[in-house]
């Protein structure tokens with residue numbers, strides 16, 4: 001894969017000052033009430049906060065990359081742009097038209113203007129349908145062409161546009177006769193045949209061989225140039241986002257943590273999550289899989305995201321206001337117990353009792369001392385855990401620890417949810433860039 005695509009000659013057409021896509025405070029929450037999952041979890045009010053307050057704009061001809069790990073909400077956000085999932089609240093304007101709250105019937109004309117290309121070209125094409133029928137399908141659905149010969153002409157044009165030339169070679173072919181790259185070209189032709197303005201491409205090259213990835217991305221840029229397209233490019237792969245996007249938004253648990261021009265994001269990543277992602281980009285030639293050396297832990301549950309900054313449990317720079325909770329204390333103790341010997345573990349474990357009791361929201365935690373155990377002993381254990389793990393960020397979130405009737409109370413700092421703040425040409429949602437809070441951060 002070359003290290004550079006030809007981005008430069010494709011000047012963004014149209015009025016660069018008026019955003020073509022404008023998303024404001026978008027929430028997409030999935031209700032889990034009545035679902036098998038909610039019954040299993042016993043959470044009758046459970047909601048998945050898939051997209052949780054997202055705002056961005058895209059100028060005509062720009063390519064916005066939505067980048068994040070699995071579960072960060074990229075696909076849901078992309079589908080919301082097509083009106084394929086209803087937004088819970090907020091606004092989506094495309095070319096000045098508001099999508100949010102539109103009925104299915106009123107969305108239909110807009111669907112022509114916004115098309116989606118999915119990850120798996122094999123699954124996207126019906127194996128029993130010839131390429132002619134597949135590419136003509138959207139024209140029929142949207143009743144764009146009236147006569148067969150008009151349809152045929154548009155299909156041929158679309159195939160030529162995506163480089164499936166001469167079209168005669170492909171019109172009667174079945175998907176099984178095409179290579180992966182050719183299939184993705186056919187999928188692109190099916191999207192392009194409607195003459196859309198916005199294309200949402202969800203991992204369009206991740207299932208293709210390395211050798212054809214750059215060709216498909218270059219084709220997409222050529223189409224942008226020739227057809228005046230604007231793109232949303234959804235990926236977990238920063239390496240292709242760097243090549244392909246004019247701007248990048250880094251998503252974590254349904255929120256944008258950093259957004260800005262691609263060159264700026266890659267030259268000076270600021271959010272600790274972006275830094276970890278950028279540091280984990282494989283060298284050319286290595287396989288581009290999900291970065292492995294991210295800070296500890298899995299991406300948390302979007303049903304109950306961490307308080308404050310969602311990234312704080314994994315963040316190597318987290319400090320007092322980042323949103324510490326009881327479950328973070330449980331995680332800190334578990335991390336300690338993974339290091340100590342069996343005897344110490346057994347002794348300490350019985351002092352602390354049920355860790356699930358810590359799994360409650362709120363900034364005052366109560367650890368009940370077992371019967372016959374002095375609360376003072378539990379407090380000494382916590383102090384020892386803190387003193388012996390200076391690298392454990394949780395302790396920065398502790399305001400006080402003291403014995404109370406039958407146990408120990410741990411008071412935490414108030415959580416503060418970060419908002420996007422400007423730094424350079426990017427915007428970052430991190431307290432390290434908040435002039436009021438940054439001075440509280442330790443220098444290491």
Ligand SMILES: Nc1ncnc2c1ncn2[C@@H]1O[C@H](COP(=O)(O)OP(=O)(O)OP(=O)(O)O)[C@@H](O)[C@H]1O
Nearest residue numbers: 030048050068069070071072073074075076077302
């Ligand atoms: N229809 C749905 N009902 C309930 N939860 C959903 C639904 N669709 C997505 N989710 C949840 O919303 C969150 C975001 O999912 P989404 O697929 O948008 O993330 P993603 O970043 O695209 O992940 P991936 O790269 O794995 O596709 C996840 O927790 C997912 O389980």
